[in-house]
Amino acid sequence: MRKTALSAIILATVGWTTSVAAAEKPVDRAQWYVGDNTTSDDLRRVPVPKGFGEPADVILIRNARLFDGTGGAAHPAQILIERGHITRIASGGELIAAPKDAQIIDAAGKTVMPGLIDLHTHLTYGEGGAATGADGEDDQASAALRGAERLRFFVESGVTAIRDVGSTGVTPFVLKEWVWAGRIPGPRVFPAGQLITGIGGHGTEGGGRTAPTHPEAAVYEANGPDGFRAAVRLQFKRGADLIKLGSHFSPDEVKAAVDEAHNLGLKVTVDAETIFTRMAVEAGVDCVEHPLPRSDETVKLMAAKGICSDMTLVPYQYINAGGGYMGSTSRRFTETNATTLAMAKKLQDAGVKIGIGTDLVVGWYRYLPDAYLQELRNYRLLDHTAAEALVTATRTNSEILGMADRLGTVQTGKLADLLIVDGKPDEALEDLKKLDVVIVNGRVVVRGGHVDLARHKQDKPPYSTAPAQ
Numbered sequence: 029m030r031k032t033a034l035s036a037i038i039l040a041t042v043g044w045t046t047s048v049a050a051a052e053k054p055v056d057r058a059q060w061y062v063g064d065n066t067t068s069d070d071l072r073r074v075p076v077p078k079g080f081g082e083p084a085d086v087i088l089i090r091n092a093r094l095f096d097g098t099g100g101a102a103h104p105a106q107i108l109i110e111r112g113h114i115t116r117i118a119s120g121g122e123l124i125a126a127p128k129d130a131q132i133i134d135a136a137g138k139t140v141m142p143g144l145i146d147l148h149t150h151l152t153y154g155e156g157g158a159a160t161g162a163d164g165e166d167d168q169a170s171a172a173l174r175g176a177e178r179l180r181f182f183v184e185s186g187v188t189a190i191r192d193v194g195s196t197g198v199t200p201f202v203l204k205e206w207v208w209a210g211r212i213p214g215p216r217v218f219p220a221g222q223l224i225t226g227i228g229g230h231g232t233e234g235g236g237r238t239a240p241t242h243p244e245a246a247v248y249e250a251n252g253p254d255g256f257r258a259a260v261r262l263q264f265k266r267g268a269d270l271i272k273l274g275s276h277f278s279p280d281e282v283k284a285a286v287d288e289a290h291n292l293g294l295k296v297t298v299d300a301e302t303i304f305t306r307m308a309v310e311a312g313v314d315c316v317e318h319p320l321p322r323s324d325e326t327v328k329l330m331a332a333k334g335i336c337s338d339m340t341l342v343p344y345q346y347i348n349a350g351g352g353y354m355g356s357t358s359r360r361f362t363e364t365n366a367t368t369l370a371m372a373k374k375l376q377d378a379g380v381k382i383g384i385g386t387d388l389v390v391g392w393y394r395y396l397p398d399a400y401l402q403e404l405r406n407y408r409l410l411d412h413t414a415a416e417a418l419v420t421a422t423r424t425n426s427e428i429l430g431m432a433d434r435l436g437t438v439q440t441g442k443l444a445d446l447l448i449v450d451g452k453p454d455e456a457l458e459d460l461k462k463l464d465v466v467i468v469n470g471r472v473v474v475r476g477g478h479v480d481l482a483r484h485k486q487d488k489p490p491y492s493t494a495p496a497q
């Protein structure tokens with residue numbers, strides 16, 4: 029009898045612990061910011077003062093055809109943007125009076141839509157062949173300049189937010205801050221920092237360039253569960269918005285990394301294949317990159333656990349066109365266009381949420397904007413309509429990013445990241461080539477299809493400008 033009562037107490041305690049654990053799901057830690065707090069416009073959601081860092085710009089878009097990314101049909105609208113946010117949308121014939129100092133954009137005959145999101149970039153990776161000198165793989169100066177160049181390619185392609193899943197040292201964090209402050213043109217950057225893998229893991233092939241745990245490399249090679257925790261904490265300290273893991277690792281290592289990241293409020297995505305995908309899925313990662321081989325049971329488990337997938341079909345098409353990819357320790361070199369598409373279909377059919385990323389390494393970013401457009405075309409092969417492919421590129425991608433409350437659709441209250449396209453891309457994807465205006469964080473960054481750099485603003489000097497007597 030006593031034994032039964034004791035078991036009941038133990039069971040009740042275990043049950044209570046489980047329900048508390050479910051309510052306090054670590055990756056959702058931001059939900060505890062309450063009251064009048066405002067938080068940073070990124071995944072970390074650090075509390076900031078009201079209006080912190082908001083641009084002064086006021087923009088009124090008139091005569092637009094609005095495809096808002098919610099899944100509804102396009103309709104006539106006017107859109108008011110103030111201090112980085114969409115503050116009002118008027119549909120039908122209603123006119124919004126232009127506030128004082130508003131910049132007016134006439135979008136007659138054009139479509140306004142949410143900015144595209146790219147879930148898989150490497151802003152700073154070298155272009156291959158040059159390990160030293162002006163294009164040094166791991167020197168921060170070259171990495172920063174490569175990143176700044178690529179940011180321009182992305183934003184001129186209509187990409188207004190990128191999830192950077194592995195870049196050199198501290199560089200992606202610096203690039204993020206410069207874009208956010210409006211100092212260089214580009215999409216918002218959500219950096220993972222260094223790609224974390226086991227010693228000799230994916231990303232270190234051809235290696236010997238850097239020692240494991242080299243602080244300025246693009247890849248951090250960790251060893252053991254404690255080593256993986258330390259690697260996660262280093263990226264967190266530098267300002268990571270998420271954590272990127274790469275196979276290989278042991279079950280204990282990937283579990284430790286996921287546990288540490290989730291406790292810090294960071295999502296985890298992983299580049300893995302075969303048995304490593306299974307380990308990562310069991311450890312509870314949030315997203316799996318690439319259409320690489322995995323078992324049907326793992327696909328089922330991904331769907332059951334709500335683990336997303338970022339397809340990145342286009343790089344495999346480039347690899348195959350170039351004769352196949354033979355240099356990776358990851359089991360991806362036998363993939364063909366047919367096998368990658370089949371895996372994408374399998375994930376989609378199993379109910380896994382799939383998103384869009386381009387993974388443009390080496391010099392492939394020079395294929396933009398077609399590279400992103402090609403990934404959208406690939407979604408047509410997955411039976412998406414043009415409109416559905418655009419919703420995946422915007423709203424669904426913002427959900428996978430964890431930013432659906434602020435990005436991904438053109439709605440009142442959202443951050444103002446949007447495009448004006450000459451045509452109807454929701455009916456004909458190829459119309460995206462006729463990109464006119466790109467607005468990032470409420471600032472016009474692209475006009476007439478290219479980066480629009482206004483003359484720099486001079487600050488008032490701390491001395492009199494009266495001529496000397």
Ligand SMILES: [Zn+2]
Binds near residue numbers: 148149150387
């Ligand atoms: Zn990648």
